[in-house]
Structures are given as C-alpha cells and as structure tokens.
Amino acid sequence: TVDGAALWNDILETARFGGTPKGGIRRLTLTEEDRLVRDWFIAACQAVGCTVTYDSMGNQFARRPGADDSLPPITMGSHLDTQPTGGKFDGIIGVLGGLAVLRALHATGHETRHPIELINWTNEEGARFAPAMLSSGVFAGVFTEQEALDKTDRAGIRFEDALVGIGYRGTEPCGQHPVAAYFELHIEQGPILEAENKTIGVVTGVQGMRWYEVTLTGRDSHAGSTPMTMRADALLAAARMIEAVNEVALAHGPDAVGTVGLIENRPNSRNVVPGEVFFTIDLRDPDDAVVERMEAAFRDRAAAIAAECGMQMVLERVWDSPAVHFDPACIDAVRRAAGSFGYPARDIVSGAGHDAAYMARITPTTMIFVPCAGGLSHNEAESAESADVAAGANVLLRAVLDADAR
Amino acid sequence: TVDGAALWNDILETARFGGTPKGGIRRLTLTEEDRLVRDWFIAACQAVGCTVTYDSMGNQFARRPGADDSLPPITMGSHLDTQPTGGKFDGIIGVLGGLAVLRALHATGHETRHPIELINWTNEEGARFAPAMLSSGVFAGVFTEQEALDKTDRAGIRFEDALVGIGYRGTEPCGQHPVAAYFELHIEQGPILEAENKTIGVVTGVQGMRWYEVTLTGRDSHAGSTPMTMRADALLAAARMIEAVNEVALAHGPDAVGTVGLIENRPNSRNVVPGEVFFTIDLRDPDDAVVERMEAAFRDRAAAIAAECGMQMVLERVWDSPAVHFDPACIDAVRRAAGSFGYPARDIVSGAGHDAAYMARITPTTMIFVPCAGGLSHNEAESAESADVAAGANVLLRAVLDADAR
Numbered sequence: 012t013v014d015g016a017a018l019w020n021d022i023l024e025t026a027r028f029g030g031t032p033k034g035g036i037r038r039l040t041l042t043e044e045d046r047l048v049r050d051w052f053i054a055a056c057q058a059v060g061c062t063v064t065y066d067s068m069g070n071q072f073a074r075r076p077g078a079d080d081s082l083p084p085i086t087m088g089s090h091l092d093t094q095p096t097g098g099k100f101d102g103i104i105g106v107l108g109g110l111a112v113l114r115a116l117h118a119t120g121h122e123t124r125h126p127i128e129l130i131n132w133t134n135e136e137g138a139r140f141a142p143a144m145l146s147s148g149v150f151a152g153v154f155t156e157q158e159a160l161d162k163t164d165r166a167g168i169r170f171e172d173a174l175v176g177i178g179y180r181g182t183e184p185c186g187q188h189p190v191a192a193y194f195e196l197h198i199e200q201g202p203i204l205e206a207e208n209k210t211i212g213v214v215t216g217v218q219g220m221r222w223y224e225v226t227l228t229g230r231d232s233h234a235g236s237t238p239m240t241m242r243a244d245a246l247l248a249a250a251r252m253i254e255a256v257n258e259v260a261l262a263h264g265p266d267a268v269g270t271v272g273l274i275e276n277r278p279n280s281r282n283v284v285p286g287e288v289f290f291t292i293d294l295r296d297p298d299d300a301v302v303e304r305m306e307a308a309f310r311d312r313a314a315a316i317a318a319e320c321g322m323q324m325v326l327e328r329v330w331d332s333p334a335v336h337f338d339p340a341c342i343d344a345v346r347r348a349a350g351s352f353g354y355p356a357r358d359i360v361s362g363a364g365h366d367a368a369y370m371a372r373i374t375p376t377t378m379i380f381v382p383c384a385g386g387l388s389h390n391e392a393e394s395a396e397s398a399d400v401a402a403g404a405n406v407l408l409r410a411v412l413d414a415d416a417r
Numbered sequence: 418t419v420d421g422a423a424l425w426n427d428i429l430e431t432a433r434f435g436g437t438p439k440g441g442i443r444r445l446t447l448t449e450e451d452r453l454v455r456d457w458f459i460a461a462c463q464a465v466g467c468t469v470t471y472d473s474m475g476n477q478f479a480r481r482p483g484a485d486d487s488l489p490p491i492t493m494g495s496h497l498d499t500q501p502t503g504g505k506f507d508g509i510i511g512v513l514g515g516l517a518v519l520r521a522l523h524a525t526g527h528e529t530r531h532p533i534e535l536i537n538w539t540n541e542e543g544a545r546f547a548p549a550m551l552s553s554g555v556f557a558g559v560f561t562e563q564e565a566l567d568k569t570d571r572a573g574i575r576f577e578d579a580l581v582g583i584g585y586r587g588t589e590p591c592g593q594h595p596v597a598a599y600f601e602l603h604i605e606q607g608p609i610l611e612a613e614n615k616t617i618g619v620v621t622g623v624q625g626m627r628w629y630e631v632t633l634t635g636r637d638s639h640a641g642s643t644p645m646t647m648r649a650d651a652l653l654a655a656a657r658m659i660e661a662v663n664e665v666a667l668a669h670g671p672d673a674v675g676t677v678g679l680i681e682n683r684p685n686s687r688n689v690v691p692g693e694v695f696f697t698i699d700l701r702d703p704d705d706a707v708v709e710r711m712e713a714a715f716r717d718r719a720a721a722i723a724a725e726c727g728m729q730m731v732l733e734r735v736w737d738s739p740a741v742h743f744d745p746a747c748i749d750a751v752r753r754a755a756g757s758f759g760y761p762a763r764d765i766v767s768g769a770g771h772d773a774a775y776m777a778r779i780t781p782t783t784m785i786f787v788p789c790a791g792g793l794s795h796n797e798a799e800s801a802e803s804a805d806v807a808a809g810a811n812v813l814l815r816a817v818l819d820a821d822a823r
C-alpha cells in the first residue's frame with residue numbers, strides 16, 4: 012500500500028504554488044505557478060528513483076525502469092494545472108497519487124516487468140487554452156501539434172510562446188512515446204459517491220461533451236437617449252441565449268447539462284447599450300445522440316433570438332469529445348483492486364473530461380474516482396478526505412501491478 | 418459668427434488623441450490620452466488670448482477677461498473624455514464649440530462685460546469612474562471632493578491617484594469659482610432632431626437617471642459533473658435580471674429606458690458554472706416618479722429571481738440624478754439665438770446626463786443640441802455634420818452674448 016501521510020503532505024506542499032487566500036489554487040497552465048510545480052515534480056520523482064523528461068507539448072514523464080525495459084510502460088497520470096479558482100484535488104491527486112505509487116515501489120524495491128511511468132499532462136483544464144485535454148489530445152493524435160501550439164488564450168498569447176516562456180518545450184515529439192496501459196486517479200467532482208457512501212468509483216467511461224463559441228454583434232448606443240425600440244442590445248440577446256442553454260439542458264433529461272461559463276461584454280460601460288458579446292457554451296450528456304439533439308435545439312433557439320434582437324451571430328462548435336467507454340480489462344482490474352482492499356465501490360460514468368478520455372483511443376485505459384465533499388469541484392472549497400485519497404492511490408497501485416502482470 | 422472650418426479642424430485634430438481604427442475615440446478620463454488633449458486645450462486657448470487654470474478635480478478653465486473683470490464669468494463647457502468606444506463629438510463639440518466662440522471674440526476684439534470662461538470637466542462620461550458628471554457634481558456641491566477622490570475604477574485605481582498621475586490635480590479648491598451662467602453645446606445623442614430636420618434643439622431639461630450595482634453570489638461548480646438541479650449559477654440569475662430590466666423599462670411607457678451596460682462574470686472559465694456576477698443597471702425617465710416605480714418593480718423582480726436561483730444578492734443604488742429643468746431665461750436666449758439665425762429648432766429634453774444638469778443647481782443654465790446621424794452616440798461611428806456643429810456654436814455665441822448683456 013501507499014504512504015497516505017506522504018501523499019497528503021505532497022498535496023499540501025504543492026498547494027503553495029498558486030495557493031489562494033480561500034484555500035484553493037489558481038495555477039493556470041503555462042504560468043509561473045505551473046513552472047514552479049513542474050520543477051517540484053521533477054525533484055520529487057527523482058527522489059524516488061525516476062528519470063523525468065518532457066515532450067514538445069510540455070507533458071512530463073517520470074520513468075521507473077522495468078525488469079524488461081524494452082517493454083512499453085504502464086502509465087499513470089493526470090494534471091497539475093487548475094481553474095482560475097480551482098481546488099487542491101482536481102487533477103492533482105492523479106499525479107501525486109501516481110507519485111505515491113512510485114514511492115511505494117521504490118521503498119519496497121519492488122521490480123515490475125514493464126517500466127512504470129507517471130505523466131503530468133499540460134493544459135488539461137482548458138481554462139486558459141481551449142479546449143480541455145489539449146496535450147493528451149495531441150499525444151493521442153486527436154489534434155495536430157501545430158494546431159495546439161497555435162491556440163491562444165483570451166489575452167491573445169500563443170500556447171507555444173507560453174510553453175517556451177516557462178522553459179518546458181521539450182524536443183521529444185509529442186505522441187512518439189509508447190504506452191502499454193493508462194490509469195488515472197481523480198476526485199469524482201460530482202455528488203454520487205459521497206451520497207452513497209462509496210470510497211471508490213470504478214469509472215466505466217466519460218460522457219460526451221461539446222464546446223461552442225458565440226459572438227453576437229448588435230450596435231453600441233447611448234443608454235440614456237436610445238429608445239428601447241431602437242436598440243440592438245447584444246447583452247440582452249446573450250441573456251436570452253443563456254436562458255435558452257439552461258432550458259435546452261433541462262428539456263433533455265436528467266443527465267444532460269448545459270453551461271455558459273465565460274462571457275465578454277463590449278464595450279462594458281455602464282451607460283452604453285452593449286454592441287458585442289462573446290460567450291461560450293458547454294453541452295454534455297452520456298449519450299452522444301442527446302448532445303446532438305441539444306445542439307440542434309439550441310441552434311434553433313439561438314437563431315430565433317438573434318433575429319428578434321437584431322443580432323449578427325457567429326455560432327461555432329470548437330470542440331467535440333464524444334462519449335468514451337474504457338477498456339473492460341482495465342475496469343475489471345480496478346474493480347478487483349477495490350474489492351481486494353474491501354473498499355465500498357460502484358461503477359460510475361465521468362461527468363468531467365479527463366486525459367484518460369483521449370488516452371483510451373490509443374491504449375487500454377480506465378480511471379479510479381474517490382469522493383469529494385458535496386460533489387463540489389472547480390471551486391476553491393473543493394475538498395476530499397485523506398483516507399479516501401490514499402484508498403484511491405492503493406487501488407491505482409494494485410491496478411497498475413495487475414496490468415503489469417498480465 | 419464662429420469660424421466653422423476652424424472648429425471642424427479642431428475636432429479632427431483632437432480626434433488623434435485616443436483615435437481608434439474605426440474612426441472613434443478611446444480617451445478614458447485621466448489616462449495619457451486625456452493628458453494629451455488637456456495639454457492641447459491649454460495651448461489652443463492661450464492662442465486665442467485666454468489664461469488657463471485647473472482646479473483640485475482637474476476641471477480646466479480658460480478665461481477671457483471682461484470689461485468688468487470683477488463680475489463672475491459667463492461660462493461654457495462640456496468634456497473631452499470619451500467612452501471606451503466613443504465618438505468624435507460627444508462632449509467634444511461643447512468644448513471645441515466654446516473654443517470657437519472664444520476665437521470669434523478674439524478675432525473681432527469684441528469686449529464683453531463679464532469675463533467669459535470655457536470649462537473642460539473631468540470624468541463626465543462615468544465610463545472609468547462612476548458616476549457620470551463627477552467633477553461638475555463636486556463643483557456644484559452634489560458630491561464632496563473627498564468622496565470623488567476616493568472613487569476607484571474597475572481595476573481599483575483611485576481617482577485622485579489617476580488625477581495626480583497625469584499632473585492635473587490643481588490647487589484651486591473645486592467649487593470655489595464664481596459663475597454667472599452656464600451654456601453647454603452637445604450633440605443630441607438621440608434620433609429626434611434628425612428625424613424632424615431640425616438644426617437646433619432648445620434643451621429644456623434633462624431626464625431623471627439612476628445607477629445601480631448588483632452582486633450575485635452563487636457557487637462555482639463543475640460544468641460537466643454538477644447536475645442542473647444542484648447549481649447556483651450566478652450568470653443564469655444575471656441573465657434573468659437583464660431580461661427583467663428590459664421588461665421593466667418596456668412596461669413603464671414610451672420614454673422609460675433601462676440598460677445593463679457592464680457585467681463581470683467570475684471565474685469566467687468555459688467549464689465552470691459561474692459563482693459570482695457583478696453588473697450595473699441604468700434606469701431613466703423624464704419623470705422621476707416613473708424612475709421610482711421602475712426601481713420598485715425591478716427590486717421585486719430581482720428578489721424573486723435571486724430566491725429562485727439560490728443567490729445571495731447585494732443590490733445598491735449608487736447614483737441618483739433627478740430630472741432637471743433648465744433656466745427659463747437661458748432657454749429663451751437659446752431659442753431667440755436659433756431664431757435670429759433662422760435655424761429650424763424645437764424644444765427637447767435630454768436623454769443623456771450632462772455637466773449642465775449639475776451646473777443648473779448653482780447657476781442659470783441651459784444647453785444647445787445639434788443632430789447626430791441616426792441618433793447614434795457612445796459608438797465609434799457617431800457622426801455629425803460640420804454645418805450643424807457650426808450652427809450650434811453660433812447659437813452658443815449669441816446666447817452667451819445675450820447673457821452677458823442682461
């Protein structure tokens with residue numbers, strides 16, 4: 012089993028990098044805070060006998076040699092970047108839990124057949140550069156490296172420039188790294204495990220998700236002297252579309268969700284009727300057909316609203332990540348590992364996207380969930396129990412050894 | 418009469434300071450662009466024989482001596498600050514039209530009984546520091562100087578620090594400057610004069626206006642794994658309130674207007690259900706009682722929306738500028754001046770706030786409007802005809818001489 016206290020200590024220690032007064036973390040990808048935690052990651056992995064490299068997308072690989080070092084590695088991983096107001100667990104326990112596994116192997120001198128690798132993926136959150144899971148996406152061949160390098164944040168900074176800026180653009184081409192299997196430990200980020208008193212979620216897949224960008228162009232005008240009937244108010248049109256996203260999600264069954272998370276209003280002045288609004292939409296459901304129907308329903312609603320509000324509208328789908336079904340043998344390994352420890356467990360579908368969703372395209376993959384308080388995530392108050400995190404890392408350890416033995 | 422060509426030239430020349438690619442101006446108050454146009458103003462006024470001073474709020478006064486220099490000055494004025502995406506005329510023609518009057522007096526050597534002064538008011542727009550008309554408000558005793566100096570912009574910069582930063586905090590205490598009358602030339606910023614083919618609007622008053630700030634606090638959560646029923650989505654609640662502002666304005670008769678011009682969404686990330694939104698509201702009507710009823714109606718709607726969306730709400734009225742009725746003698750002087758030139762004219766109530774609204778509290782005051790294309794203002798495409806602007810300045814000249822003769 013892993014050293015749960017050391018794992019918890021790592022969580023608290025790395026939470027310094029971008030730590031917020033409210034106890035959360037602001038560690039947007041490819042910032043100075045990200046650089047600091049990457050440097051820490053290298054030192055911590057070297058301390059447990061690993062060699063650390065990084066590829067052309069900045070993905071970090073900590074490698075523990077195997078008895079047959081020519082075999083492709085069994086991999087574990089997740090991400091150390093966070094949301095602007097993120098928590099201490101999302102992504103982080105997948106990396107630090109993997110480190111706990113490496114530490115346990117190192118402490119006992121356990122020899123595996125395959126090399127074991129721990130991966131820290133770049134820009135999983137998609138908070139700074141859209142979409143999410145960008146670098147595991149390049150690794151898995153979903154995006155070309157060039158399109159990823161050319162992504163810009165909302166301030167117009169290119170991904171490549173930010174990556175070079177923190178000194179983490181490696182020479183190994185992203186994706187040319189063999190893997191035998193991939194396991195990712197993560198908090199659930201939803202309410203189910205806690206509500207049912209389960210310690211382990213055996214993750215069978217990831218729901219389908221799509222992202223959209225909408226730009227509405229109306230007409231800037233004076234808030235005092237422009238009659239209501241002469242306005243082309245882009246923020247009013249956006250407000251109606253935000254309501255429409257909500258209604259469309261509610262109308263598509265219990266699992267569908269729809270969110271407007273980001274909005275930019277222009278010129279954003281108290282006495283100017285807004286002339287331009289940019290906003291994003293996130294639609295998800297475990298069933299891709301439902302996501303498709305939600306998109307169609309929203310497109311109809313949006314076209315009607317744009318017409319009634321006198322808007323020019325550009326509505327673009329910028330990301331489509333279809334539902335994923337994980338590898339049955341890997342899922343089974345996790346289920347057996349949980350059982351062997353006697354941890355209460357249940358199968359679960361992930362509502363959040365994860366690097367595992369893209370890794371599943373190229374290698375046998377699954378995930379392990381542990382509960383988080385109130386199902387709250389993407390929130391500075393995100394919290395998880397030390398014992399649950401350690402349990403998740405134990406399951407990760409045993410599933411990795413199981414895969415190594417197969 | 419004024420030199421219309423010189424006036425037009427001044428408009429184009431000063432449009433350089435903060436000029437935008439789309440032909441508008443971005444010259445937020447107390448920025449470097451504002452400093453440049455203030456420097457220009459001093460030189461231009463000195464060139465027509467004036468002495469230029471500025472007070473503790475940065476208001477600039479260009480003074481042309483009178484035959485009896487102990488008399489309080491007849492004043493003209495407006496502002497040179499603009500919206501983030503403002504036009505070349507709003508405020509500007511009031512200052513440069515006043516300069517054209519001074520130039521005409523200078524060119525003919527005309528001696529007035531009173532001194533004549535031209536005022537460039539600081540922060541009329543209210544775009545950087547709320548509320549609008551802040552420094553004429555201090556001048557007229559509506560706000561204390563200290564509360565004005567302590568105002569902060571959305572980046573947290575204090576008014577006083579910005580004022581000192583551009584070198585325009587004067588030693589003359591704001592408000593200790595005698596005035597005998599105040600005239601302000603401005604574009605209408607609305608559609609009426611153009612629609613009725615009038616050259617001059619004889620402004621009888623300014624409608625009532627109130628500003629509000631609303632902060633909604635819900636709960637940041639994950640856009641993928643948080644069921645619709647477990648959300649406290651501050652942006653959805655804000656969207657409903659934006660719709661409510663629109664409905665309340667429409668329900669209060671043909672003149673009422675309501676606008677949400679500024680919104681800040683937090684954390685503003687694509688895959689985070691927004692936990693906090695800040696937005697502003699602007700409500701106006703020529704009848705203060707209607708504004709009062711709109712406020713009450715909105716407060717009811719907002720409370721209901723906050724409750725249904727699980728929001729904590731802070732709703733604060735941050736500005737109340739009641740309807741203003743200008744001085745009958747000044748109004749009459751403008752009406753006669755327009756008639757003497759044969760300009761088609763009509764009475765009009767201003768939908769926009771102006772420094773004249775506060776000056777009216779302390780001295781006989783009125784305004785002169787000229788048409789602008791399509792009634793469009795607070796827009797980079799704002800435009801006015803050179804001949805109309807010159808006509809407005811001619812009326813200003815004659816009204817000032819009329820007041821001087823009284």
Ligand SMILES: NC(=O)NCCC(=O)O
Nearest residue numbers: 135136143363364641688
């Ligand atoms: N796990 C996680 O929060 N990933 C971010 C991608 C998403 O939006 O689901």
Ligand SMILES: NC(=O)NCCC(=O)O
Nearest residue numbers: 235282541542549769770
């Ligand atoms: N004239 C003008 O646009 N003033 C700004 C204050 C207002 O919002 O009316």
